[in-house]
Amino acid sequence: MHTSNILFSKDLISPKVQAALPKGYSIRPLANDDYERGFLDVLSVLTVIGDISKAQFLERFHYLKAHNHEYFTLVIVSPEDRIVGAGTIFVERKFIRNTGLVGHIEDIAVDKNQQGKKLGLRIIEALKYIGAQTGCYKVILDCSKQNIPFYEKCGFTQKEYEMAWYCSDEAKAKL
Numbered sequence: 366m367h368t369s370n371i372l373f374s375k376d377l378i379s380p381k382v383q384a385a386l387p388k389g390y391s392i393r394p395l396a397n398d399d400y401e402r403g404f405l406d407v408l409s410v411l412t413v414i415g416d417i418s419k420a421q422f423l424e425r426f427h428y429l430k431a432h433n434h435e436y437f438t439l440v441i442v443s444p445e446d447r448i449v450g451a452g453t454i455f456v457e458r459k460f461i462r463n464t465g466l467v468g469h470i471e472d473i474a475v476d477k478n479q480q481g482k483k484l485g486l487r488i489i490e491a492l493k494y495i496g497a498q499t500g501c502y503k504v505i506l507d508c509s510k511q512n513i514p515f516y517e518k519c520g521f522t523q524k525e526y527e528m529a530w531y532c533s534d535e536a537k538a539k540l
């Protein structure tokens with residue numbers, strides 16, 4: 366398959382993960398023409414996506430590419446050349462831990478019709494590989510209670526609690 370422009374170097378894609386995928390599937394960095402392969406449709410298993418135009422997709426793609434030492438979004442492509450899974454790791458630079466790096470996994474999604482084939486597990490393994498290759502001392506993520514067993518199978522353990530503050534107009538008015 367021809368991908369004219371990918372987000373980051375293919376060298377950061379785990380060869381072990383590629384080898385473990387079902388026949389005909391591949392894992393690679395997000396490409397600038399994945400809009401047409403259904404990338405946003407896959408993300409819609411997570412939350413509201415909105416009516417994103419190709420121009421908006423490309424604007425975000427180019428921002429991420431300009432910061433591709435920090436943002437790594439990868440996708441799994443089916444034998445039919447459709448995006449069936451996606452995930453991101455964001456590498457944060459800290460002062461603590463001797464100017465340590467922390468990987469944050471975000472937006473893990475597997476197409477509804479493709480769930481249960483270990484694609485989610487492979488995405489997480491591939492993101493952990495990127496975290497390790499880029500020098501993170503740990504990789505963390507937030508998830509719903511129902512997904513805890515999935516992440517345990519991916520080698521994560523439960524720590525701490527997530528807190529959130531939504532910037533609604535009402536909340537902002539109280540500032």
Ligand SMILES: CC(C)(COP(=O)(O)OP(=O)(O)OC[C@H]1O[C@@H](n2cnc3c(N)ncnc32)[C@H](O)[C@@H]1OP(=O)(O)O)[C@@H](O)C(=O)NCCC(=O)NCCS
Nearest residue numbers: 473474475480481482483484485486508511512514515518
């Ligand atoms: C959660 C999700 C990413 C898992 O991907 P998947 O490809 O369906 O899962 P896998 O086939 O890789 O599962 C790996 C293992 O975890 C288990 N597993 C997956 N989801 C699970 C769940 N919700 N509860 C318990 N076990 C689960 C699988 O049974 C499998 O176990 P096994 O190795 O013993 O067979 C996927 O179902 C999804 O996109 N869900 C909707 C969006 C979402 O919730 N994303 C996560 C945001 S935090």
